[in-house]
Amino acid sequence: MQDPDCVFCKIVAGKIPAKVLLQNERAVAFLDAFPLAAGHTLVIPHSHYAKVQDMDRQDAMAVFEIAWKVAGAVEAGSDVRATTIAIHNGREAGQEIPHMHMHIVPRKGGDGAGPIHLMFKQRPKLASQEMDALRDKIAGGLS
Numbered sequence: 001m002q003d004p005d006c007v008f009c010k011i012v013a014g015k016i017p018a019k020v021l022l023q024n025e026r027a028v029a030f031l032d033a034f035p036l037a038a039g040h041t042l043v044i045p046h047s048h049y050a051k052v053q054d055m056d057r058q059d060a061m062a063v064f065e066i067a068w069k070v071a072g073a074v075e076a077g078s079d080v081r082a083t084t085i086a087i088h089n090g091r092e093a094g095q096e097i098p099h100m101h102m103h104i105v106p107r108k109g110g111d112g113a114g115p116i117h118l119m120f121k122q123r124p125k126l127a128s129q130e131m132d133a134l135r136d137k138i139a140g141g142l143s
C-alpha cells in the first residue's frame with residue numbers, strides 16, 4: 001500500500017535516497033533530512049498509513065520494534081543521554097506528511113525544547129465525574 005505522491009513512500013521504494021539506520025520487513029528508521037537536533041531519526045512503516053490507528057497490528061509492532069532497537073543507538077551515536085519520542089497523529093497535532101512517522105529526537109539539557117507539556121499553555125480542569133464520563137466514552141470505543 002503506497003501513495004505515489006508521498007515522500008516517505010518514495011523513500012521506502014528507493015526513489016528518494018535516505019540515510020537508513022535500520023530496517024525490518026515492515027518498517028524502516030532513517031535520519032530526518034531536516035533534523036531538529038543532530039541524530040533526529042524517523043521510524044515509518046513501509047505501508048502508507050496516515051495515523052497510528054490506521055496501521056495493522058503487524059506494522060504497528062514492526063514500527064515499535066525498530067524504535068525499541070534504535071533509540072539507545074541514537075542516544076549513543078548523538079552523544080546524548082535522552083531522546084524525545086513523539087508522533088504527530090493527525091494534521092491538527094502538527095503532522096505535515098500524512099504517512100505515520102515516529103520522531104526520535106536527541107535531547108540535551110538546556111536545548112530549550114522542554115517537555116511536551118510546554119506545548120499546552122492552557123490545561124483543562126476536569127472534575128472526577130467528568131474524568132469518569134471521558135473514560136467511559138473512550139473505553140466504549142475500544143473493541
Ligand SMILES: [Zn+2]
Binds near residue numbers: 010
Ligand atoms: Zn506514504
